[in-house]
Amino acid sequence: MGKKLGMMTILLIPICIAINFVGGQIVTLLKLPVYLDVIGTILAAALTGPIGGAIVGLVTNLILGITNPVLIPFAVVNVAVGIVAGLCAQKGGFRTVKGTALTSVAIWAIVQITAVPLTVILFGGVAGGGSSVITGFFLAAGKGLWEAVFSQSIIVETVDKIISTFIAFFIIKRIGASTLLKFSLGSKYVDEATE
């Protein structure tokens, strides 16, 4: 495992997991109406590819699970975000604003595809506190359970995932070329910076 990943990746992973946590904490400090808790996953995926992203996603939710085991199944969503972001990054998804926009749509789509069935099948449509109120609202308006959870997810996740992807994009732009080059996908971002 160590040889395959490379030391830079191994050391980037804990940092990105911590970014996932701190992103959420800063959001609470600033009282923003979003989560922004996958920035680290996306960043790791953009710099090192799908495997790094997936590991960050998995360990983030496992550690969250130590204090709140309900979140462990949602590791699937976080891992999927890492893999999709990593695949997009390999295709050069984070090089331009346009590419980042497309990547954010892909990430958003995979979140819908994975999170909605998980919420409905495992937890009967309930995910966390606040967003369940929205689900309840749609149910009260006469929608079916799947439709209600899906509508809730679209409302809550869309802006969140787009902003997260763009934050990762802007952070990569700020990292110095000499550091970037040491990551496996780093050279993709350096070419453009020097041109």
Next chain:
Amino acid sequence: MNKEKGIISKIYPLSKLVVIMVLAVTAILWGDYRFGYFIVLPLLVFLAALEGKFFSYTKKMIGAMIIMCTFIFIIKGLFDPSDEILWQFAFIGVKKEGIESALRLTSIIFSLGGSILLFFETTDLEDFMISLQKAGMSHVGSFIFLSTLQMIPQFAKKSKVIMQAQRARGIETEGNLLVRMKAFFPMLTPLIISSITDIEDKVITMEARAFSVDVKKTYLRVLNIKTSDYVIVVSSFILFVIFLVWRYIV
């Protein structure tokens, strides 16, 4: 590290994990909420009390799961498609089948989540990682896990310092939504960039200690498997087989 360990903390982490998995799988297969609510839950709380962690355990349990489970009752109870009404308040009808399925679901959540919480409440994470490594996990895995746990509080502290520094140079962190949105980026980026730049130094330090050299690693801590640990694993398997026979064959 020298502090007196409770009875459950002394059990080898992997044996404990086996017991918890067996308990969780049983709760799911049984499918009767009474097993979860009247057997598993009291058992877990009893074990926590035995460990002297009754209050911190129940507090964590409530904090992690109560909101979620309340919402499950509300959503299942009110919006279940079945017709049989259990209670009726004015125009709100609570459905019988909804409440039953909510009871089943929440009992599984409580048994599963409660067991996992108890596991981490009574297990030293370093011991857990050592036991996983002895069972064949790569040392990279335990490095990632343990160094993350170190890094999160460090990051939280650093981000507060950065917030104050950014405020000092005039960034608004209070005000309308747009103002607060704009403050997010300057708070996160210095933290990330500085940590990523630090990686190179860490790589050199760790390579100097032969982190990625492919040899057998030594442990700073000794973790012994006792006979009682085997007994626990074997007896929980026997109980599980008895349960399977009782549930599906008899």
